[in-house]
Amino acid sequence: MEKFDLCVIGAGPSGYAAAMRALDYNKKVLLVEGKKLGGAGLWNGALSSKTWWELSRQISTVRHHLNLQGKDMPRLRFKEVFNEVMNATNMRQAQLQSQILHAENTDVDENITFKRGKAFIETPNQVRITLEDGSEEVVGTEFIVMATGSRPRQLPDIKIDEKYILSSDGIEHLRDFPKSIVILGAGVIGCEYATVFSNFGYTKVHLIDKGNRILPFEDTDIVKRIEGNFEKNNVLIHRNSRLIRMEVVEDRVEYELEYHNGRKQLFTVEKALVSVGRVPNIENLWSENVKIEKDERGVINDDTKTTVSNIHAVGDITSDMALVNIGELEGRHAIDQIFGNTNKELSYKNVSTIMFLNPEVAGVGLNEQQCKEKGYNFRVVTMDYECIPRAIARQLTDGFMKIIVTDDNDMKILGMRVVGFSASASIEAIALMIHLNLGIEQMAELVHPHPSITEGIQECARILCGKSILKPHLLKEHVTCRAWRSGDYIDLLNLNLIGE
């Protein structure tokens, strides 16, 4: 029986990052992947959907400029757009693959072996792999990292056929832009694809969520901006309604809604996308003799350690946030714990996120909603993109940023959100400041390049310190500065309390 120091199951972002980190410790690593190298980080997931988004943004910009000149946009061919998406995912896969090939072919013993097959943990030190040709082999291993990811959640009454009613895994089965699509679930995936389809301009998008608004976890000012842009882009958002049924009738999708007042309405569309969350891939992964504990949200773990001492769980298979950067963080951390004897615990405090909407929304730390849930008092300053020279130069002034700080003299940063062009680039400085536990004074003093979007953050910090260049009480239509104290907002601009 072939023996390894480590067997990593699943070669998505989490498993791949874990395997590569183990090479740094000169370990003999086996990486097993059941489907495609890269997992949902590439395929039907992060990279593919972001490529759709980037292409749709470009098309929407070109159409806008042509329309300004009274010209029509030539019809795009779906196949060409689809091929661009495939080029992007193939390019990244080739990179990941070539690293593995190089590592496999080195002469040293401590390297990586990649096997394509489905892994099953028979004992804490033995993994059975069913290879592509149906044959099986059993390998020995000192440690195991489970990184099998997640898949779209299905609802009992809606049959996903990936032809008419799709999950996010079925987007790539489309052969043309649908004329209409209903998206069930207005969370991140639903809203990102609503943005993509409406940007291309060939699809009438309907959006339904069981909550009373889209993106239920985000602050209302952000949601309002995104909802407003959806509606400008002809997206129909169903509010205060409940889905009674959704089914395929004569090659189209019929769905029926019931409104709060009891009225019912029937809609017919070409396609549906169901995006109501994801579930962890934990079925048929270990034998009942292996006592790994799990619940419906994923593998129970403490700092990636499962209830079996030599087995760790990382990425979407756990109940933490389901993101590529989190998966990579956890994958690398598990390896540092196994081979590096680190005492450092994982922290999710300064994780930066981006939602690819219209415009993009980037965040780090807490939003106002989360601060309130935690019972914190806080100060929050917001500034419109109209006040930021870089946004003016790009003529992309649809957006705003906000910084949330503790309601005391230290003004430690609790979180930040940016909605607008280049939002993700502006978040990094704040993420580092949260990591270093710095107050906003330091941000106010930095010299930022000009013109840059981050100058807006600097002005927000200066406003909180009472020493901004743009005086907020003179620019009230573009700047707000408030404190949340004991369940109420106080307007710091009106009371002239800034800097106190």
Ligand SMILES: Cc1cc2nc3c(=O)[nH]c(=O)nc-3n(C[C@H](O)[C@H](O)[C@H](O)COP(=O)(O)OP(=O)(O)OC[C@H]3O[C@@H](n4cnc5c(N)ncnc54)[C@H](O)[C@@H]3O)c2cc1C
């Ligand atoms: C549409 C969409 C868009 C997204 N956009 C973003 C984004 O913009 N930014 C972001 O940070 N995150 C995004 N995500 C989330 C991100 O893709 C996931 O959080 C990330 O891929 C999780 O990585 P993972 O390695 O844990 O799991 P996965 O990427 O799911 O990989 C797990 C791998 O394990 C394999 N596997 C499963 N079982 C076995 C087995 N028994 N044996 C062998 N192999 C097995 C699977 O085939 C798969 O390749 C998006 C997800 C989706 C669906």
Ligand SMILES: NC(=O)c1ccc[n+]([C@@H]2O[C@H](COP(=O)([O-])OP(=O)(O)OC[C@H]3O[C@@H](n4cnc5c(N)ncnc54)[C@H](O)[C@@H]3O)[C@@H](O)[C@H]2O)c1
């Ligand atoms: N840009 C990014 O970082 C990015 C992009 C896409 C996905 N992701 C990751 O993938 C995860 C999964 O995304 P998702 O959008 O599937 O999940 P989600 O949890 O973000 O959203 C699911 C939505 O479905 C709604 N819902 C649930 N059950 C419903 C029902 N029966 N009827 C109607 N609506 C219902 C919920 O209210 C929620 O708004 C995200 O949480 C995120 O971690 C990240």
